[in-house]
Amino acid sequence: MAKKPLKDSSKEQTPKNPLIPKTRSSVVKQFKSRRKPEFDVDDLCDSLLKGNITALSRAITLIESTKPEHRPLAHDLLQRCLPYSNTSKRIGITGVPGVGKSSFIEAFGSLVASPSNKVAVLAVDPSSSISKGSVLGDKTRMQELARHPDVFIRPSAAGSTLGGVARKTRETILLCEAFGFQTIIVETVGVGQSETVVHSMVDFFLVLKLSGAGDELQGIKRGIIELADSIVINKADGDNLQRAKIAKSEFSRAIKLFPPKENGWKPKVLLTSAIENKGIVEVRELIDSYIETSKKNHSFDKKRQDQNKFWLYQSIEEHLKENFYQNPEIQKALQLQLKAIEDHKITPFAAAQHLISLL
Amino acid sequence: MAKKPLKDSSKEQTPKNPLIPKTRSSVVKQFKSRRKPEFDVDDLCDSLLKGNITALSRAITLIESTKPEHRPLAHDLLQRCLPYSNTSKRIGITGVPGVGKSSFIEAFGSLVASPSNKVAVLAVDPSSSISKGSVLGDKTRMQELARHPDVFIRPSAAGSTLGGVARKTRETILLCEAFGFQTIIVETVGVGQSETVVHSMVDFFLVLKLSGAGDELQGIKRGIIELADSIVINKADGDNLQRAKIAKSEFSRAIKLFPPKENGWKPKVLLTSAIENKGIVEVRELIDSYIETSKKNHSFDKKRQDQNKFWLYQSIEEHLKENFYQNPEIQKALQLQLKAIEDHKITPFAAAQHLISLL
Numbered sequence: 001m002a003k004k005p006l007k008d009s010s011k012e013q014t015p016k017n018p019l020i021p022k023t024r025s026s027v028v029k030q031f032k033s034r035r036k037p038e039f040d041v042d043d044l045c046d047s048l049l050k051g052n053i054t055a056l057s058r059a060i061t062l063i064e065s066t067k068p069e070h071r072p073l074a075h076d077l078l079q080r081c082l083p084y085s086n087t088s089k090r091i092g093i094t095g096v097p098g099v100g101k102s103s104f105i106e107a108f109g110s111l112v113a114s115p116s117n118k119v120a121v122l123a124v125d126p127s128s129s130i131s132k133g134s135v136l137g138d139k140t141r142m143q144e145l146a147r148h149p150d151v152f153i154r155p156s157a158a159g160s161t162l163g164g165v166a167r168k169t170r171e172t173i174l175l176c177e178a179f180g181f182q183t184i185i186v187e188t189v190g191v192g193q194s195e196t197v198v199h200s201m202v203d204f205f206l207v208l209k210l211s212g213a214g215d216e217l218q219g220i221k222r223g224i225i226e227l228a229d230s231i232v233i234n235k236a237d238g239d240n241l242q243r244a245k246i247a248k249s250e251f252s253r254a255i256k257l258f259p260p261k262e263n264g265w266k267p268k269v270l271l272t273s274a275i276e277n278k279g280i281v282e283v284r285e286l287i288d289s290y291i292e293t294s295k296k297n298h299s300f301d302k303k304r305q306d307q308n309k310f311w312l313y314q315s316i317e318e319h320l321k322e323n324f325y326q327n328p329e330i331q332k333a334l335q336l337q338l339k340a341i342e343d344h345k346i347t348p349f350a351a352a353q354h355l356i357s358l359l
Numbered sequence: 360m361a362k363k364p365l366k367d368s369s370k371e372q373t374p375k376n377p378l379i380p381k382t383r384s385s386v387v388k389q390f391k392s393r394r395k396p397e398f399d400v401d402d403l404c405d406s407l408l409k410g411n412i413t414a415l416s417r418a419i420t421l422i423e424s425t426k427p428e429h430r431p432l433a434h435d436l437l438q439r440c441l442p443y444s445n446t447s448k449r450i451g452i453t454g455v456p457g458v459g460k461s462s463f464i465e466a467f468g469s470l471v472a473s474p475s476n477k478v479a480v481l482a483v484d485p486s487s488s489i490s491k492g493s494v495l496g497d498k499t500r501m502q503e504l505a506r507h508p509d510v511f512i513r514p515s516a517a518g519s520t521l522g523g524v525a526r527k528t529r530e531t532i533l534l535c536e537a538f539g540f541q542t543i544i545v546e547t548v549g550v551g552q553s554e555t556v557v558h559s560m561v562d563f564f565l566v567l568k569l570s571g572a573g574d575e576l577q578g579i580k581r582g583i584i585e586l587a588d589s590i591v592i593n594k595a596d597g598d599n600l601q602r603a604k605i606a607k608s609e610f611s612r613a614i615k616l617f618p619p620k621e622n623g624w625k626p627k628v629l630l631t632s633a634i635e636n637k638g639i640v641e642v643r644e645l646i647d648s649y650i651e652t653s654k655k656n657h658s659f660d661k662k663r664q665d666q667n668k669f670w671l672y673q674s675i676e677e678h679l680k681e682n683f684y685q686n687p688e689i690q691k692a693l694q695l696q697l698k699a700i701e702d703h704k705i706t707p708f709a710a711a712q713h714l715i716s717l718l
Contacts, residue, residue, distance in 0.1 A: 320680065352670075356679070
């Protein structure tokens with residue numbers, strides 16, 4: 001886990017200047033400037049690369065900060081960690097509430113975590129900032145896993161946009177990799193487009209499903225079969241086993257209707273019972289075989305490159321919108337156009353064109 | 360249907376100039392300039408408002424045109440039609456292929472269409488431009504309805520983006536209203552976000568469902584229950600009737616789990632058999648009662664205003680992206696950043712920030 005420190009951080013940060021007169025305010029100032037800065041990127045980066053878990057937590061807090069003055073520090077930190085990243089297996093897991101996501105992750109995480117395969121569990125939950133009650137990545141849901149010495153669990157970042165939440169998680173993956181995690185699990189409950197964004201940051205995307213009662217309601221989101229590298233039917237135990245087997249063959253048939261993935265992978269359907277710890281080994285084997293195959297045929301790197309491009313475009317578009325809507329002239333003109341639209345004096349499309357022409 | 364013409368379009372378009380020497384090329388030029396212009400907005404608008412169906416078709420063709428020189432003409436036309444729009448009932452219908460969308464629209468359209476309630480059927484199918492084989496709004500699917508004297512069927516506009524396809528349909532609604540259609544049906548097959556965009560242009564959103572075999576697969580897209588003003592279980596006939604009734608009670612229970620809509624409407628579940636022409640009257644009554652209620656409590660206008668805002672923002676964001684990516688300097692810099700990302704020299708987020716700073 002330990003890595004060569006990038007830089008010696010023990011050097012004096014604040015040069016003393018005896019020429020400064022000792023007025024009251026300057027004393028305070030000097031005192032403040034001698035205090036450790038809130039985030040010392042040199043120090044943080046060194047400690048993180050040495051495998052200091054507190055440093056990792058602080059680094060993620062920096063990434064997640066909404067204070068504008070933290071953003072350049074976060075960029076600096078990420079830039080330094082970048083050469084040490086790109087090293088883990090990234091696994092995305094989605095499923096509706098009640099599908100047994102926590103127990104599945106607990107069983108899977110406990111199986112694969114070891115001193116030589118440290119596991120980080122992250123989450124993307126864009127709704128958490130609205131409901132103020134995120135459960136994703138909540139340690140109390142995965143008590144056993146949370147106590148595991150080789151596991152790190154971090155709840156979903158808060159944020160007003162899915163893009164923002166996703167960016168923070170994507171950057172957290174980078175930090176976790178630099179720290180030395182070899183397996184990174186990103187879970188999402190599948191609100192809005194959250195599956196798409198998680199799919200865009202992982203190597204393997206696993207969709208958890210239930211069979212049995214309430215099928216109609218927890219029915220699969222269209223498009224998700226195309227995202228899934230594997231559909232895992234959980235809670236395949238007790239009275240539910242028979243129905244789970246039927247669901248397995250239905251999904252297997254359905255999957256065959258789709259064209260094969262770009263990398264040639266044919267998604268597989270598996271049965272698990274997380275609480276009885278059954279089928280979990282098979283999931284691990286499937287993921288390992290996927291990663292082995294895709295590394296062999298070079299689709300592994302290609303997919304990561306494509307994902308980076310996705311994030312680039314995604315991020316550009318968020319910046320564009322932010323810059324536009326925060327322009328005071330635009331804000332004024334926007335109000336006038338909204339009024340004109342309300343009065344049926346202009347179509348929304350013509351109003352948009354007019355606003356754009358003001359830029 | 361007939362309206363006062365806005366302007367006399369019979370006036371001479373091209374003033375003759377006897378001073379122009381009669382060289383060969385100038386003769387050609389003069390000849391060309393005397394020819395009727397491809398789209399004469401004055402003329403088109405007059406005829407359209409008078410209820411000339413050929414003019415409507417040509418107007419829609421102008422709206423759908425991808426030629427940049429047509430866009431100002433289209434804007435002009437829309438601006439003139441705007442005061443005569445906003446007059447119809449707009450009904451959105453979605454459902455997966457095989458649910459019986461065409462037979463349902465045929466049965467529903469035939470029931471409601473009359474000389475005093477002319478019906479236009481439009482479609483949003485973003486996939487049609489890829490597959491080159493749109494079936495939505497295809498007259499051959501709705502042969503009976505296509506022959507109805509008070510019905511106009513127009514297939515989905517083509518386009519490379521859902522936003523583009525949607526804009527054209529939204530503008531076509533405006534033209535159809537100016538023409539005098541009182542009921543406008545917009546159908547979509549539900550590819551990607553197409554339900555959301557159709558939901559954003561109609562007053563009432565109807566989700567067609569099947570019960571019986573293959574439930575798991577045609578399972579409801581999450582989020583769509585929130586969009587639906589009514590779920591209609593079609594093909595409730597023959598051997599399927601019993602299963603349809605069970606599905607109805609399941610959906611009715613499920614719907615109650617959701618908070619009531621902003622306008623207080625509680626979505627209803629109905630059964631229909633389009634081929635046996637059963638339950639269609641009940642659908643019409645439900646829609647009428649919805650529109651009556653929402654007009655009474657003023658949510659009807661509020662919803663349309665909110666939809667206009669949605670289209671304004673949507674359209675602004677499309678323009679922003681277009682302007683950015685078509686900037687030659689950006690295009691060059693983008694290539695460099697893509698290379699740097701590929702070489703793991705910069706994160707996609709930092710690259711995005713750099714590109715934005717070039718604007």
